[in-house]
Amino acid sequence: METINARNRLSFRSRKGQIGHSEEDKQYHLSIISYINELNTTWKAIYNRFASRAINEHKISVLFQRNNEISREYILGDTVEHIKLLKSKKLHLPQQFDARLQWPLCWSIHQVANQGGCGSCWAVSAASVMSDRLCIATNYSNQKQISAEDLISCCEECGGCEGSHWALSAFIYWRNSGLVTGGNYGSFEGCKPYATVPNCGSPCSFEYYRKKVTQVCQKTCQPLYGLTYEEDLISSISFITNY
Structure with a gap:
C-alpha cells in the first residue's frame, strides 16, 4: 500500500519538501x-514499512520538473471526453465485477507476466491491459499478446528497465506508433517475445537491479515469426486514465 493518498495528489506539487507518506x-x-x-x-494486506522512507532529493526535483512540463493531453489522454460520454448514459454499476468471469475466453486476462530483473512493471502491465482490450474489442477473435519488450526497447519517452515516470505514456505510444506482438521469455511467441531472463530469484536481489541494462530498439521480428515488424504493428484508437 505505497500509493500516495489520492486526496493529496491534487496538492502533490505543494508537498515537495515532504518525504514519503504523511501521517x-x-x-x-x-x-x-x-x-x-x-x-x-x-490474502492479508499489510502496510509498506518503506512508505515513509527518505527519497533522494535530486530524484524528487527531477520528477517534479518533468511532471510540470508534461501536457494535459499527455496526462489525461481521452479521459475527459470519455467521462462526458459516461455521464450522458444511465449506467447501473454491479455490486462486484471480475473480468475473468466476464470475458472467460480472453487468455491474456488469466495470465500473470514475470518481468524478471527489469523494472518494467509499467510496460508489462500496460501490454497486458492492451492485450485484454484487444481480445474484448474483437469478441475473442484476436488473442494476440502485445509485446512488452517492444514497448520497453522502442518507446524512448516511456522509460526502460529503470521504470517510467508516467505509465500512460505507454498507451500514448501505442496509439501514435503502434506495437507488435510478443510472448513470455523463451516462448518464441509473436514478433518480439520478452527478453529479460525471469530466474533472478523471488524477489530479485538488489544487486540484480543495480546492473545497468541498455535496451536497443530493433524493429525486426524473431526469425521464427512469419510477419515483418511493420506488418505486425497494432495500434489503438484512444486511451483513458483513472488517475
Whole structure:
C-alpha cells in the first residue's frame, strides 16, 4: 500500500519538501488495510514499512520538473471526453465485477507476466491491459499478446528497465506508433517475445537491479515469426486514465 493518498495528489506539487507518506497518508492506507482484512479473503494486506522512507532529493526535483512540463493531453489522454460520454448514459454499476468471469475466453486476462530483473512493471502491465482490450474489442477473435519488450526497447519517452515516470505514456505510444506482438521469455511467441531472463530469484536481489541494462530498439521480428515488424504493428484508437 505505497500509493500516495489520492486526496493529496491534487496538492502533490505543494508537498515537495515532504518525504514519503504523511501521517494522514498512513492512516488512510491503514484504514484500507483494515477494511480488506476484515473481509477475511484468501490474502492479508499489510502496510509498506518503506512508505515513509527518505527519497533522494535530486530524484524528487527531477520528477517534479518533468511532471510540470508534461501536457494535459499527455496526462489525461481521452479521459475527459470519455467521462462526458459516461455521464450522458444511465449506467447501473454491479455490486462486484471480475473480468475473468466476464470475458472467460480472453487468455491474456488469466495470465500473470514475470518481468524478471527489469523494472518494467509499467510496460508489462500496460501490454497486458492492451492485450485484454484487444481480445474484448474483437469478441475473442484476436488473442494476440502485445509485446512488452517492444514497448520497453522502442518507446524512448516511456522509460526502460529503470521504470517510467508516467505509465500512460505507454498507451500514448501505442496509439501514435503502434506495437507488435510478443510472448513470455523463451516462448518464441509473436514478433518480439520478452527478453529479460525471469530466474533472478523471488524477489530479485538488489544487486540484480543495480546492473545497468541498455535496451536497443530493433524493429525486426524473431526469425521464427512469419510477419515483418511493420506488418505486425497494432495500434489503438484512444486511451483513458483513472488517475
